[in-house]
Amino acid sequence: MKKTHFLIAFALLIAVTLASCSKDKNDANNGNNNNNPGNDSVTFVINGGTFKNKVITFHADSKQAQNGAFVGNSGYLKINLTDTPPGGTSVNTTLDIALPHAATGKTNVSDPITNNILGGIDKKAYFLLQLQENGDNRILDWDHKTPTQTPGTITVTKFESVNGVVEGDFQGTVVDNYVNYVITKGHFVATRKS
Structure with a gap:
């Protein structure tokens, strides 16, 4: 017994x-082990509007086709990360980045993208954030008319091959509806899809 x-x-x-x-x-x-493909995430601190030193973090489902880092034949780099749930249509938070190079290095917001052979809106480097503020959808972007009013940088610190990781940092001033928002300590990790 x-x-x-x-x-x-x-x-x-x-x-x-x-x-x-x-x-x-x-x-x-x-947790914070963002060096693995599939652990796509974004974090940043925002000040402006009703945000006061607010830390925003979200994870993106790398299995969704629109999420990840994409390189065109010309070396143009596009990163899109959104927290849309699988099968869902609502978006709470998104990070969209366009860069003229598919490699590590630093780029200033509004630097020209001359190798985007597809044309379209991505003719300048940028980061764009979509988020909710008091129930309203905000699209925070650089000021296209007076870019000196919204300076910023995007730095790619890790650039791996397809199915690897593209990782980096971003910071700067963005605007929506004439309100400036200052973004600091921005960090992203995206699975490279192409």
């Missing part, structure tokens, strides 16, 4: 230990 109680207690102890180790491993993978 004592042997049975001992074996049951020992089995429970091992089960609790294994569950604890498994949870620690999962927590590590779901």
Whole structure:
């Protein structure tokens, strides 16, 4: 009888230990370990409007076709990360980046993108944020008429091959409806799709 109680207690102890180790491993993978493809995420601090030193963080589902880093044949880099749930249509927060190069390095917002052979709106480097403020949808972008009023930088710190990671930082001033928002400590991780 004592042997049975001992074996049951020992089995429970091992089960609790294994569950604890498994949870620690999962927590590590779901935390700030953003160096793995599929852990697409964005974080930044925003000031302006009703935001006062607000930290915003969101994760993007890398399995959704629109999420990730995309390189065209000409070396033009486009990054899109959104927190739209799978099968959902509503978007709460989005980061959209366009860069003239597909490599590590620093780019100023409004630098020309001359190698975008598709044309369209991406003729200048930028980062754009879509988010909710007091129930209103905000599209925070650089000022196209007076770009000196909305300076900013985007720095790619890691650029891996397809299925790897594109990672970097962004900061600057963006505007919506004549209200300036200052973005600091911006950081993104995106799975490279092409």
